[in-house]
Amino acid sequence: MNQIETASSTDLEHSPVGELVHSHATGAQWLSRYSSSLMGVFGTPQRVLVRGAGCLVWDADGKEYLDLLGGIAVNALGHAHPFVTSVISSQLATLGHVSNFFTSPTQIALAEKLLELSKAPAGSKVFFANSGTEAVEAAFKLARRNTGASHAAAAESAAKPRTKIIALEGAFHGRTMGALALTAKEAYRAPFAPLPGGVVHVPFGDIEALRAAVDNTTAAVFLEPIQGEAGVRPLPAGYLKAAREATTAAGALLILDEVQTGIGRTGKWLASEDAGIVPDAVTLAKGLGGGFPIGALVTFGPENSALLTAGQHGTTFGGNPVATAAALATLHVLESQDVLAHVRAVGEHLRAGLAAIDGVTEVRGEGLLIGFDLDADVAPGVVAAGLDAGFIVNSPGPRTIRLAPPLILTTDQADRFLAALPALLQTAKDAQ
Structure with a gap:
């Protein structure tokens, strides 16, 4: 069998991809083909x-x-950033994808960098996905594994199932089934009912309503520090601290969805970092890869990081060398400049x-x-x-x-x- 030859740049110019790059088709013609x-x-x-x-x-x-939309908060460094482009090209020319039977230096280095930037305590860990909704799915499964046994409410709650997950009215956490269950908009939810059960939505910004809802059957509370899809609505001052107090007392997890607000979007690495709290987990995506698809779940502390064990979650493409190299390049530019x-x-x-x-x-x-x-x-x-x-x-x-x-x-x-x-x-x- 003959060896398959690598295409030259000249060959690519005359390939279907090259023809698209040099196409003179109008927008109307492309939209006709799209439909x-x-x-x-x-x-x-x-x-x-x-x-x-x-x-x-x-x-x-x-x-x-x-x-002025940046791919909905995705293109953190704009379009075709030369350093990010060069890093992606170099990594793809070196090692593009390996299964998760293996790891790569870029995957390990990015996990370490995210733990550093999020000021995560010792024993914290990272799981890589491909998007924000996948990061939230991982967090949803993390919540399902919480029994409260390692928290202050252990004696009262360890024997009781934790079936309740709390989110806010106006929340948007994604469109896959677990993330959709957390999302509040009925028009998104109704066509796909029944969704994963146990999710309760409480009024946005109402601290007393949240306190009343969190009890010893609560597995987790999911919060966006700023609700993007609801019109850029920041949580009221003191809300995150009150949520931390309520979840700690009940043995529930506090999970922050920073898919849209994280990675410098608010002028901070995390929008929640000045709230004076340590969450149990944070989800990231969007701007993390500078336009290249990647998401992450960061779990804080050894107890939370041990909730998901080998075989309980996974992904084929998550954390691949190219995606993690793109994220490292993006973080480098954000930090160094x-x-x-x-x-x-x-x-x-x-x-x-x-x-x-x-x-x-x-x-x-x-x-x-x-x-x-x-x-x-x-x-x-x-x-x-x-x-x-x-x-x-x-x-x-x-x-x-x-x-x-x-x-x-x-x-x-x-x-x-x-x-x-x-x-x-x-x-x-x-x-x-």
Whole structure:
């Protein structure tokens, strides 16, 4: 049998992939092909994007856009970051994938780095997945393994099954079945009932309601420090500390979903790090890989880290050498270039500018995770007008716009959007 030869770059130019790169098809032609070949779970795409650089992207018709959504908080370093691109290419050319019968230096180094950045105590561990919802699935299974036997409520609760898991109204934790059970939006949940049982949703921000719900049958409480899909809603001051006290007293786990808020998005490695608590577990994804798919569950302390044992969970692709190299490269840039300080400064500038615009009624968020409310139900119209004007933003509600741009967004780019926003609001109102 002849050895399969490696394709040269010249061969690739004439391959189907190379033809796509150099295609002159219009956006309308691509969308026609999309509707004929892909499931309609995302509706009709707004544009066909073909290229990106930094905070800018271009569509198939050559139009340029300022990306203020960052793939929904994913592209932490923007598009085609040269260092991340080079690291991914180098790793893929060295070792792309191995099964989890084996490990790799990048997997081990990334786990160590995440434990360092999250200030996890001795005995803490990491499980790698491919996405945020998979990280939450791992956390859901972790919760199912909690009996409370290692906590203060052990004597009372060890013999009792822990069937209750608590999440908040407005929560979004993902769309796989366990994560969907934690997600509060009925439109997402109803088509797939019955979901995994035992999940109770309590009112957002109501500390007394949470305290009343947590008892010795509670396995875990899942919280987002800032609810992104609900319109960028931060938990009230003191809420996380109260949740920690209630879960500790009941022997329940406190699991923080930092899939959207973690890895520098709020100007901190974790949005929860100033709350004065140590959680039992944290889920991460989105910005961790700088655009390359990766998720992680970080368990805090030896007792929590021992809840899932060999054979109780797994993944084929999770923690592969390329994904973990991409994450290490992303963290290196964020850390070495002090990007978190930049995020805090640009985020403050952007929030102040938004608050001064007529028609904006409230501005929320931290760092470069920002939500702002409007004085009319025109947010979808602002998204559409923004696209026409060359801006990518998102509307999680009829009066709310969400911004989650690359963490390298400049003040000048923020000012471009601020200058354009009044006209976008007016266009949206005129179109009603």
